[in-house]
Amino acid sequence: MIEILSSSALATVQDLGREGGLRWGVGTSGAMDPLALAAGNLLLGNEESAAAIEIPVFPFRVRFAEDCAFAVAGADCAATLDTRPLMPWSTYEARAGQVLSLGVPQGGAWRAARAYLCLAGGVDVPVVLNSRSTQLRGAFGGLDGRALRKGDTLRAGTPGRATRATGIGLVPPALVLPLQRDGCAAMRVLPAAEYEGYTAASREAFWSTPWKVTPQSDRYGYRLAGVALEPIAAMEMRSHGIVPGVIQVPPGGQPIVQMRDAQPSGGYPKLGTVIEADLWRLGQAPIGSQVRFIRATWDEAVAALAEVRAWLDESGRLLDLHQGLRQAS
């Protein structure tokens, strides 16, 4: 059991997301950085899809009410266990009564926006419609369908001593799979149905200019600011299914990238889709930062997804190997 000590809202319980509810209007939810969540779980020997706490606002503190192994992945936020400094993307064991503190994410080559606190056995909240992810709009899933508050308690699936070795870590994917343009975090994009409906100048600007992540960016969508994107003629669409990553352009001309709490359908014209393999990069882009878009071909987008999968598989293999060596010694 852990107790939330911070009153800073917006932290939620998330897993890799909810499938099968689109026909009822239920979007996927799930971690904004699924790689960090999956890697944190691998570090603990959990299922990749186990639920964790997604933390977008710092500082954030929790107290362990019992012994529990944990890992913090995603943003490097100068974590401490009581006074002991911790490495990011690493596993540790907390003793009953110890306090884990996460500070403001560190700068450096890659400053990320969200940290994931993974617990041994995963965060144990009820599965609702196939997932433990918080569905904020529908007010279900996670802890009572809402963001966490000070005083909330959450159970770990398998608290107690770690089954995995502790004190080992992974090199974060931002370093292993870097992608930048002119010093900005970059994401690859596949053009969508209305791409050709934009002026040549707007299409060119979309690929060649930076886009600022505005303060109106959250789990629903990232509202970006930059050159106004102009359609050749106004487009009024019929409502249709959309997925996280779809870049909609409302008539104001400023794009909105649909994120994990996005509506599963919409009607604004679509310029493109941030490919599934790169959506975590945007999910980690802090408010106020600038991002760039890179045009991808279908084959490149498919290869990128395979590359992400290969990184997770390799990470799991290395951790298993380390575990085997530790047990043999």
Added chain:
Amino acid sequence: MSLEEAGFSVLGTTAVLFEAPGPMTLAAQRRIWALAREAETWLEVREAVPGMNNLMLSLKQPPRRLEALQERLRAAWAAAEPLELEGRVIELPVVYGGAGGPHMADVAAHTGFGLDEIVERHSAPLYPVYALGSHPGYCYLGGMDPRIATPRRKVPVLSIPGGAVSIGGAQTGVSASAGPSGWNTIGSTDMGFFDPMRDPPALLQPGDSIRFRVERVIR
């Protein structure tokens, strides 16, 4: 999109969108329902999600050959017979205008109609549920009088309340919970559309219908 030819496009690597050709009709929607029934049996399909005269397929993994999937969809559409779904009629009392209908003036300005004409035209039809989407329990409705069609807002509103009755383009609907929206809200109602503990969790299904009853008009 050409009116004669069906649309096919990708939404990243694990979703595709099929758009039926021609004007938006209930007959075409019945064929979309049939196409969804067929496509959800395909091995690579995670979920088949009807929209307004269109169908999104969410895929388990990127298709090896995109053209093959496109061709299969076109063939299945050509073969799709209208699926008649027998549904219920739900009556919703609506308070039009006032604080619960903050964009009524925008609809009036765009259409040139007065408040009473908008209310009369909006509450006259029996609206068939074409599809669910947007947020848990939300219904996309067909059959709105095209004379009160109003473009979606230039900048979406960050949150409209549950029960908001709104117009977006040629469509109308009722929000099932509070959240962001690009539509023009003209009134409000009070109904629980979704309960995750119920099976199915949504109150309404494609084939059901909604009638808006004028409870009050606030000037």
